Amino acid sequence: MADELVWATEKIPDFDSVFMRAHETYFRDGELMPGVFTAKDGGMSVDWDKYSSKEETRKRAKNPAKNAVLSLSVGGVREIKGLDVEHRPEPKNRAHSEIDLPDNHEDLTEIRVFLLRLAKIAIPLTAVP
Amino acid sequence: MPTAGGVLEWERETHSVQKWERQEEDQVLKAEIEQARKISELKDDWDDEGSPIFSRDTLDRAIAFLTMHSEHIRRCYELHLPVPKIGPGPGGSIDLHWKRPDWELLVNIPANANEMAVFYGDNYGVQKIKGSVDPRIFNLGLATWLMN
Numbered sequence: 001m002a003d004e005l006v007w008a009t010e011k012i013p014d015f016d017s018v019f020m021r022a023h024e025t026y027f028r029d030g031e032l033m034p035g036v037f038t039a040k041d042g043g044m045s046v047d048w049d050k051y052s053s054k055e056e057t058r059k060r061a062k063n064p065a066k067n068a069v070l071s072l073s074v075g076g077v078r079e080i081k082g083l084d085v086e087h088r089p090e091p092k093n094r095a096h097s098e099i100d101l102p103d104n105h106e107d108l109t110e111i112r113v114f115l116l117r118l119a120k121i122a123i124p125l126t127a128v129p
Numbered sequence: 130m131p132t133a134g135g136v137l138e139w140e141r142e143t144h145s146v147q148k149w150e151r152q153e154e155d156q157v158l159k160a161e162i163e164q165a166r167k168i169s170e171l172k173d174d175w176d177d178e179g180s181p182i183f184s185r186d187t188l189d190r191a192i193a194f195l196t197m198h199s200e201h202i203r204r205c206y207e208l209h210l211p212v213p214k215i216g217p218g219p220g221g222s223i224d225l226h227w228k229r230p231d232w233e234l235l236v237n238i239p240a241n242a243n244e245m246a247v248f249y250g251d252n253y254g255v256q257k258i259k260g261s262v263d264p265r266i267f268n269l270g271l272a273t274w275l276m277n
Contacts, residue, residue, distance in 0.1 A: 021178075023175075023176035023177075023178070025168075025171065025175065025176060025217060026216070026217065028164070028214050028216060031214070031228075033214055033216035033217070033224065033226060034216075034218075034224055034226055034235055035216050035217040035218045035219065035224050037219075038180070038218075038219035038220070039219070040178060040179060061177060062177035063177055066176075066177075105237065105239070105244075105247040105261075106247045106248075106249070106259055106260060106261060108219065108247075109235055109237050109247045109248060109249045109259075110249035110259055112235065113233060113235050113249055113250075113251075
């Protein structure tokens with residue numbers, strides 16, 4: 001049996017970007033809604049563009065056809081109060097990184113507004129083959 | 130030469146235009162609420178990422194908050210509340226999101242009925258509004274922001 005791959009954790013530069021999936025439910029009339037920015041187990045999963053293409057990020061969804069892909073500038077995320085992007089590689093996904101979101105609901109609401117302004121659509125829903 | 134009958138006819142016409150505008154606003158709000166009802170039909174893990182369902186109760190509280198502020202602003206200030214997008218928020222909560230050319234406001238109605246609603250808004254500049262409110266009570270601060 002092969003040993004499980006263990007990737008070194010790296011510091012993500014400000015000028016890099018991360019990709020994240022956005023389920024079709026988070027779009028209304030083609031417009032992204034702020035609910036997409038939500039934490040799972042404390043962090044919001046993203047993929048560092050050093051080790052993942054936007055297409056690979058979409059393919060990691062159970063149902064890629066129902067997902068768009070967003071791009072977030074790492075430097076832009078770090079300019080939002082208290083946020084950071086940390087590389088947390090997984091055996092099957094070296095690109096895996098996380099943005100830890102605050103538990104405080106007022107702060108989270110503010111941060112979601114700023115993340116929405118920062119996000120760019122890397123793969124729109126309509127681009128699904 | 131104008132007659133008394135002509136003046137009366139003009140008054141009726143003005144009245145019908147106002148009524149049409151109100152009906153149009155009501156229809157936009159009603160359409161948004163109808164669209165939002167679909168959120169409560171989503172199944173557990175609807176995004177394949179483990180997201181929880183949105184309860185009918187949470188959605189009803191969000192709609193009640195919205196209609197209460199809309200009706201109060203219309204009755205007291207004779208203004209129409211802009212219609213927000215009603216969407217899924219984190220952890221089964223519901224978002225009310227107003228994105229206007231001059232300002233933006235996000236109100237989050239929690240899944241837990243005992244928790245306060247939270248909000249953040251700004252004018253893309255230095256003016257900001259942030260805090261918590263009891264979603265069952267009309268809030269003048271938020272209403273003032275919505276009348277910008």
